[in-house]
Amino acid sequence: MGNRWKAVSAEHEGEATVDLETKIQKPKTRIPPAPSPQPLVPSPRAPAPLLVVGTVAFDSIRTPHGEAENILGGAASYFAVAASWFAPVRIVAVVGEDFGEAELGVFQERAIDTAGLVRAAGKTFHWSGEYLGDMNEARTLETQLNVFEQFSPRLPGSYLDSDFVFLANIDPVLQLHVLRQIPKARLAGLDSMNYWIKGKPEELKKALAEVDLLVINETEARMLSGVSNLKKAAELIRGMGPRTLVIKRGEHGAMLFSQGGIFSAPAFPLDQVHDPTGAGDSFAGGFMGHLAKAGELSDAQFRRAVIYGSVMASYAVEEFGLARLLRLTPEEIEIRYREFKKLMHFDA
Amino acid sequence: MGNRWKAVSAEHEGEATVDLETKIQKPKTRIPPAPSPQPLVPSPRAPAPLLVVGTVAFDSIRTPHGEAENILGGAASYFAVAASWFAPVRIVAVVGEDFGEAELGVFQERAIDTAGLVRAAGKTFHWSGEYLGDMNEARTLETQLNVFEQFSPRLPGSYLDSDFVFLANIDPVLQLHVLRQIPKARLAGLDSMNYWIKGKPEELKKALAEVDLLVINETEARMLSGVSNLKKAAELIRGMGPRTLVIKRGEHGAMLFSQGGIFSAPAFPLDQVHDPTGAGDSFAGGFMGHLAKAGELSDAQFRRAVIYGSVMASYAVEEFGLARLLRLTPEEIEIRYREFKKLMHFDA
Numbered sequence: 001m002g003n004r005w006k007a008v009s010a011e012h013e014g015e016a017t018v019d020l021e022t023k024i025q026k027p028k029t030r031i032p033p034a035p036s037p038q039p040l041v042p043s044p045r046a047p048a049p050l051l052v053v054g055t056v057a058f059d060s061i062r063t064p065h066g067e068a069e070n071i072l073g074g075a076a077s078y079f080a081v082a083a084s085w086f087a088p089v090r091i092v093a094v095v096g097e098d099f100g101e102a103e104l105g106v107f108q109e110r111a112i113d114t115a116g117l118v119r120a121a122g123k124t125f126h127w128s129g130e131y132l133g134d135m136n137e138a139r140t141l142e143t144q145l146n147v148f149e150q151f152s153p154r155l156p157g158s159y160l161d162s163d164f165v166f167l168a169n170i171d172p173v174l175q176l177h178v179l180r181q182i183p184k185a186r187l188a189g190l191d192s193m194n195y196w197i198k199g200k201p202e203e204l205k206k207a208l209a210e211v212d213l214l215v216i217n218e219t220e221a222r223m224l225s226g227v228s229n230l231k232k233a234a235e236l237i238r239g240m241g242p243r244t245l246v247i248k249r250g251e252h253g254a255m256l257f258s259q260g261g262i263f264s265a266p267a268f269p270l271d272q273v274h275d276p277t278g279a280g281d282s283f284a285g286g287f288m289g290h291l292a293k294a295g296e297l298s299d300a301q302f303r304r305a306v307i308y309g310s311v312m313a314s315y316a317v318e319e320f321g322l323a324r325l326l327r328l329t330p331e332e333i334e335i336r337y338r339e340f341k342k343l344m345h346f347d348a
Numbered sequence: 349m350g351n352r353w354k355a356v357s358a359e360h361e362g363e364a365t366v367d368l369e370t371k372i373q374k375p376k377t378r379i380p381p382a383p384s385p386q387p388l389v390p391s392p393r394a395p396a397p398l399l400v401v402g403t404v405a406f407d408s409i410r411t412p413h414g415e416a417e418n419i420l421g422g423a424a425s426y427f428a429v430a431a432s433w434f435a436p437v438r439i440v441a442v443v444g445e446d447f448g449e450a451e452l453g454v455f456q457e458r459a460i461d462t463a464g465l466v467r468a469a470g471k472t473f474h475w476s477g478e479y480l481g482d483m484n485e486a487r488t489l490e491t492q493l494n495v496f497e498q499f500s501p502r503l504p505g506s507y508l509d510s511d512f513v514f515l516a517n518i519d520p521v522l523q524l525h526v527l528r529q530i531p532k533a534r535l536a537g538l539d540s541m542n543y544w545i546k547g548k549p550e551e552l553k554k555a556l557a558e559v560d561l562l563v564i565n566e567t568e569a570r571m572l573s574g575v576s577n578l579k580k581a582a583e584l585i586r587g588m589g590p591r592t593l594v595i596k597r598g599e600h601g602a603m604l605f606s607q608g609g610i611f612s613a614p615a616f617p618l619d620q621v622h623d624p625t626g627a628g629d630s631f632a633g634g635f636m637g638h639l640a641k642a643g644e645l646s647d648a649q650f651r652r653a654v655i656y657g658s659v660m661a662s663y664a665v666e667e668f669g670l671a672r673l674l675r676l677t678p679e680e681i682e683i684r685y686r687e688f689k690k691l692m693h694f695d696a
C-alpha cells in the first residue's frame with residue numbers, strides 16, 4: 001500500500017486549487033483499517049471506544065508566527081489525535097486521492113481506527129485561512145469542499161458498539177444520520193458553527209434534541225440562543241436537548257453548564273500561540289477522551305474533562321497543525337493538568 | 349452641617365452642565381471627618397487602615413437596562429464603599445459645592461473616613477457615558493473635570509499612618525505626590541488608564557517604580573507593555589516596579605501575576621449586568637480591602653483577594669451606581685466567595 005499512497009501524494013505536490021463547484025462522481029473505496037487501537041494513557045478500566053465524525057482536511061495557514069501549506073488538519077483529525085491520548089478512537093471521514101501514506105501514517109501512529117475513513121475520487125477538503133493581530137479569529141481565505149461535498153457517512157459494523165460519539169462540525173443532517181446508526185451510545189456530543197446555525201436551524205435543532213452534549217464557542221452560543229448573556233443563553237440551549245453544554249471562549253477559557261451547576265476554567269497562559277487552528281477540536285477531543293477513559297458521567301468527571309480539554313487545546317496551539325499533539329507524552333498531559341490546578345487554586 | 353449640605357444640593361438641582369474650561373479659583377474648605385470608622389466584617393486581628401485617593405464624581409449613565417442621572421460615582425467612591433466591607437477606609441478626593449449631605453451620608457453610612465475629602469468652590473467632577481450591546485466598553489459622552497482640575501491632594505495628619513494605600517486612576521503626578529506622603533505604607537497599589545499611558549508615560553513609569561501592586565485592565569496592560577501576549581506583558585510590567593500585577597478582564601475575570609506564579613479567576617456568571625460602571629474600582633476595593641483585613645501579604649492571601657475583588661465587582665454591576673454595594677451584608681459576601689469556590693473547583 002505504501003507506494004500507492006506515496007504516488008498519490010507526490011502527484012498532488014505543487015497543484016493549484018480546484019474549482020469549488022466541481023462535483024466528484026467517482027466511486028469511493030474504503031481505506032483498510034489501522035492496527036487494533038491501543039489506549040496510550042493507562043487506566044484501571046479499559047477506556048470505552050470513542051467515535052468521531054467530521055472533516056479531515058488539508059489546511060494552508062498563515063499566522064504572525066509563520067505559515068504552513070497543505071498540512072493535515074480538519075476537525076476530526078484534531079479531535080482524534082487529541083482523544084487518542086485517552087481512549088481508543090474511531091474516525092469517520094472522507095478523504096481524496098491526494099491523501100497519502102504520510103497522512104494515513106499519522107492516524108496509525110496514534111492507533112486511531114480508520115475503518116470508517118473513506119477514500120473518494122477527487123481531492124481532500126481544503127481550507128486556507130489566516131490569523132491577524134491577537135489571533136482571536138481566523139479569516140477564511142478559501143474553502144474547497146472537494147470530496148466532502150458528497151459525503152454521506154455510513155459506519156462500518158465494527159463501529160456500531162461505540163459508547164462515546166462526537167459529531168464534529170459538519171452539516172447537521174449528516175450528524176443526525178450518524179447518530180441514528182448508534183442509538184445506544186452512552187454519550188453523544190456535537191459541535192456546530194455559525195454557518196449551520198444560520199443556514200440549517202431546523203435541522204440543527206433536530207440534531208440537538210438527540211444529543212447529550214453540545215460544545216460550541218461563545219459567539220455561536222449567543223447566536224444559537226438569540227441572547228447575549230451567557231448564563232441565559234446556556235439555559236435556553238440546554239432546553240433544546242443537550243443536558244451538558246460547554247462554551248469555548250478561546251483565550252478566555254471554557255465554561256461548563258450541567259446539572260452540577262456552572263464550572264469555569266481559564267485558558268492556560270502561554271508565552272506564544274503559534275497557530276490557533278484546531279484548538280476547539282483538540283479541546284473536544286481531550287474532553288470526550290477523558291470521559292471515555294473515565295467511563296463515568298458524573299459532574300466531577302465533566303469538570304475534569306474541561307481541564308483535559310483545555311490541556312489539549314493549550315498544547316495544540318503551541319505549534320502549527322498537529323505537530324505538538326503528535327509528540328506529546330502522557331506525563332506532559334498530567335503536568336499541565338496539575339498546572340491548571342495551581343492556576344485556579346485558592347483557599348476557601 | 350446638615351442644612352448647609354442640603355442647601356448646596358438643592359441649589360444644584362436642575363442645573364445645566366458647565367463649561368469644561370472654567371477654572372475654579374475659590375479657596376478649598378476641608379469637610380469635617382466622619383465618625384470613627386468601624387470595620388464591618390469581623391476579623392481576628394484589627395484590619396489595617398486603607399487609604400484611597402481618586403475621583404469622587406457625579407455620573408450620568410445609560411445602559412440597555414435603564415439610565416441614571418447625576419448619581420454618586422467616581423473610582424474612589426466605588427473603591428471606598430467596596431473596601432469598607434473589609435477594613436477602615438480613608439478617602440482623599442475633592443468635591444464641589446453640589447456635593448450634598450446625601451452624598452456625604454453615603455460615606456458616613458459606610459464609616460468611611462472623610463477627613464481627606466476636600467470641598468472646593470465649583471462643581472464636582474462629572475462623567476456621562478453609555479454602554480451598548482454586550483456592555484463590554486463604556487462610551488464616554490462627556491467628562492467635566494470641574495473642581496478636579498486643580499486637585500492637589502494633601503493628606504490630613506490622621507491619614508499618615510495608613511498601612512495600605514490605593515492610588516486610583518488619576519494623573520500619575522498626583523499619585524506619586526500622595527505616595528510620597530506615606531512612604532511607610534506596607535502595600536501601595538495603583539490603577540491607571542490609556543489616557544495616562546499615552547499622555548504621561550514617563551510620569552506613570554516613575555509612579556510604577558514606587559508601587560507594589562498594579563491593577564489595570566487587559567487593553568491597558570497590552571498598551572503599557574507594548575506586547576499583546578498577556579504573560580509576556582505581565583513580565584514586562586512587573587519589571588517596571590510592581591511585583592504584583594492584577595489584570596482585569598471584565599466579563600472574563602481577572603489574572604494575578606506575582607511571585608507565587610499566575611492565578612486566573614473567572615467573572616461570576618450573572619443573569620444580568622445592569623451597569624458595569626465602577627466594576628474595576630469595586631474589584632480593587634475588595635482586593636485591597638481583603639489584604640488590609642488579612643494583614644498578610646502571602647500568595648494565598650493575594651489569591652483570596654482576587655476572589656473578594658471579583659465578588660465585589662459582581663455585586664457592583666447588579667444595580668446602577670453604588671446601590672447594590674451599599675446594601676450588601678457580610679453574609680452575602682461570604683456566600684458569593686463560596687460560590688466562586690464551587691465555580692472553579694475540580695478534583696486533582
